[in-house]
Amino acid sequence: MTSEFAFIEALRAIATNPAARGLADDAAVIEIGGETLVLTMDTIVETVHCLPGDPAADVAWKLVAVNVSDLAAKGAEPVGCLVSYALGDEEWDHGFLEGLQQAATHFAIPLLGGDTVRMPQGAPRSFSLTAIGRGPKGCAIPSRCGAKPGDRVWVSGTIGDAGLGLAILSGHRFAARSDPVTADWLVRRYRRPAPDVVLGIALAPHVTAMMDVSDGLLVDSRRMAEASGAGIVISVESVPLSDAHREVAGQDLDARLAAMTAGDDYCLLFTAPPQRTAQIRKAAAGLGCEVSAIGSVGGGAGLALVHNGEPIPLPGHLGYQH
Amino acid sequence: MTSEFAFIEALRAIATNPAARGLADDAAVIEIGGETLVLTMDTIVETVHCLPGDPAADVAWKLVAVNVSDLAAKGAEPVGCLVSYALGDEEWDHGFLEGLQQAATHFAIPLLGGDTVRMPQGAPRSFSLTAIGRGPKGCAIPSRCGAKPGDRVWVSGTIGDAGLGLAILSGHRFAARSDPVTADWLVRRYRRPAPDVVLGIALAPHVTAMMDVSDGLLVDSRRMAEASGAGIVISVESVPLSDAHREVAGQDLDARLAAMTAGDDYCLLFTAPPQRTAQIRKAAAGLGCEVSAIGSVGGGAGLALVHNGEPIPLPGHLGYQH
Structure with missing residues (x-):
């Protein structure tokens, strides 16, 4: 199996657009219409990124939160999010929706769209979210690479x-x-x-x-x-x-x-x-x-x-x- | 299990922002800084949306293409994409990267970022992509709901x-x-x-x-x-x-x-x-x-x-x- 590190190195060779920031950061930055947009996408996999006993509402909350966290690090104000959801049983789906709504409200990040899919029976599911934010005005968008001696x-x-x-x-x-x-x-x-x-x-x-x-x-x-x-x-x-x-x-x-x-x-x-x-x-x-x-x-x-x-x-x- | 229809109905109650277009369309539309952005997110699940024998490069191509198709229907010019990728074996990962690069070049949609995850052993994997496009200038963004008698x-x-x-x-x-x-x-x-x-x-x-x-x-x-x-x-x-x-x-x-x-x-x-x-x-x-x-x-x-x-x-x- 490829290591994640090796895969990202190979991706980097494809992601040559300046907005990709060499994939060295947790978010992409696009200049558009005089605004700076920050885009991030994170995935949560059942049994890998959350515990089997974690309530569905908490998994949904975390999915939103981990993406919002990337916006926060860029000083970006949330604009909206798209979610890709793998259907589960009725109770789980209901709990997920509840947590999604709570998080969208708490973080003021409206749900704008996405996709729902059905996984094969018994397969661990994964949930992805893309968050879009508006970058800060009047200052550069922070990155992880600007620390200076003396700071x-x-x-x-x-x-x-x-x-x-x-x-x-x-x-x-x-x-x-x-x-x-x-x-x-x-x-x-x-x-x-x-x-x-x-x-x-x-x-x-x-x-x-x-x-x-x-x-x-x-x-x-x-x-x-x-x-x-x-x-x-x-x-x-x-x-x-x-x-x-x-x-x-x-x-x-x-x-x-x-x-x-x-x-x-x-x-x-x-x-x-x-x-x-x-x-x-x-x-x-x-x-x-x-x-x-x-x-x-x-x-x-x-x-x-x-x-x-x-x-x-x-x-x-x-x-x-x- | 919830039907996808019932789940989307429930999502609709959350997605009240006008940019979500009531989830009645295949893409979200955001007005930002004098531009109109079109955002779409689609997921491909192994064994559900592609055949077991489909070459990795073709799966990657299809993942890009199905999202680009949503941009095309909005008359939107591709700006970039984010990909969420579940790691596989080395040969598969290599093929996927190859197809991703071919599609990104063909559709002129630069890869800007995303996430890689590792699924539990043997689990079917899923791949999500978010495509961002710039909406047409000087005309409304087409939607599926404007057909008029006589057309x-x-x-x-x-x-x-x-x-x-x-x-x-x-x-x-x-x-x-x-x-x-x-x-x-x-x-x-x-x-x-x-x-x-x-x-x-x-x-x-x-x-x-x-x-x-x-x-x-x-x-x-x-x-x-x-x-x-x-x-x-x-x-x-x-x-x-x-x-x-x-x-x-x-x-x-x-x-x-x-x-x-x-x-x-x-x-x-x-x-x-x-x-x-x-x-x-x-x-x-x-x-x-x-x-x-x-x-x-x-x-x-x-x-x-x-x-x-x-x-x-x-x-x-x-x-x-x-």
Whole structure:
């Protein structure tokens, strides 16, 4: 079987149009009629990207959310979406529609069309969604490749909650350790990611690079460093953890590294010059959003970690690798 | 299991944005920055929409072509596409990429992005594509619902070739009756549909309604009639057949009805006032395309057939019903 990496390399040779951005980003960018359109397409496969027990409404929500997350990282305002849906049984279909409507309303992304298909009996189904957004006016569309030495590295929200939610659903020992309300909250963070488009729009004028954290903070940070041809150093103790995370998994070095290598955060990772700090904090505070400075961009290459000022080795596993 | 019809009815209640056109059309239409964008998304499922023996390159071609066909019916010029691809074995992936590149070049629709996923072992895979087009300037975007009493009904190309190709691949008696060159040509019509975007663009200013013929001429004509609130009468003897079709399956009434109820033509079905006839013929001739007047729009409702001037009953099966 071809590796995803090898396949994407081969696709890149076909996708030579500038709007494809060399497939190095999570979205395509088209200039049209004086506007900039951002387009992204993500697929969720039963048993691969969601658990067999995940409610249909949550799968639909996640399908919308993972695409909206790519728009948020481009500072793009949602215009609409198209969905390709593989029919299931009546109850599942009903739940999916319910979650689709909830997500479309929550993220203000109207459903514009798509396709429905029927899979052969018993086959795992897959669901695709294309999201279309309108890029920011008056500033460049952020990409993952603009981080500059001297920049600060930031992340929005808290890291690792979805990973803990998945661990709880998978019967990890954390399940026994969590009170039901906390466990529910963490599971919801896994099943109902909530990327923040408005925050992405507010940040776009200030950032040098931006992308969403989907596969794990460390692997995504390394991707940003590599795409930018710069070095990113993250201070492990600065990575924001939720109260629920501290309660269930603690906040020692191991817990932090686990959080930073778990996926499904759908937060924003971004870099900006230090002189933008006040504007970034103000923009986030105005929206009631948390943003945390977690490191810096240097002249080296790749990713490095420090813990209380001391360099520490990278863990062997940085996150979900395609 | 929910019927596709019931599911789409339920989707319609969610897709209330005007750009969704009530999901009554094959594409969404967005006004943006002084341009009109047309968006469509279609999915091909292994074993459902393609045969197990279909070469990967042909599956990729068809995935692009069925979406381009929706753009052609809107008189839209391709801007780009996004593809969601489920990885297979190396040879299949290689063939798919080859066909994708051939189709992207043929239809001048650059690949802009997408997603790759891995299906569980042995599962049938599905492939989705979103095509984006720029709508015609200076005229309304054609839809399926504008047919007016007094209009002529037209179709481009020839009807039923892909259906014969599929029959040959399925071991139908036509296979024995066809010489190899003819059989290859018909199979190619099934595997490599060639919707004509340039013809769609040229026709758009003249038509009152336009859609592509994908599920069968009769079922699609009835959909146009119903969407337009008008009656469409088709003269069976006027439906254009290819030389290959005449040679292999003949042109008697049964052969004609079979052609009109087979799917996968990806021709254009359109209506226009009689006074546009010369312009339509000239536009098509200038592009080396065949267009045929096959009937008329009346004041009734639904679809009716005449054969050499005599009304005949509709066949029980009009085409592929979702």
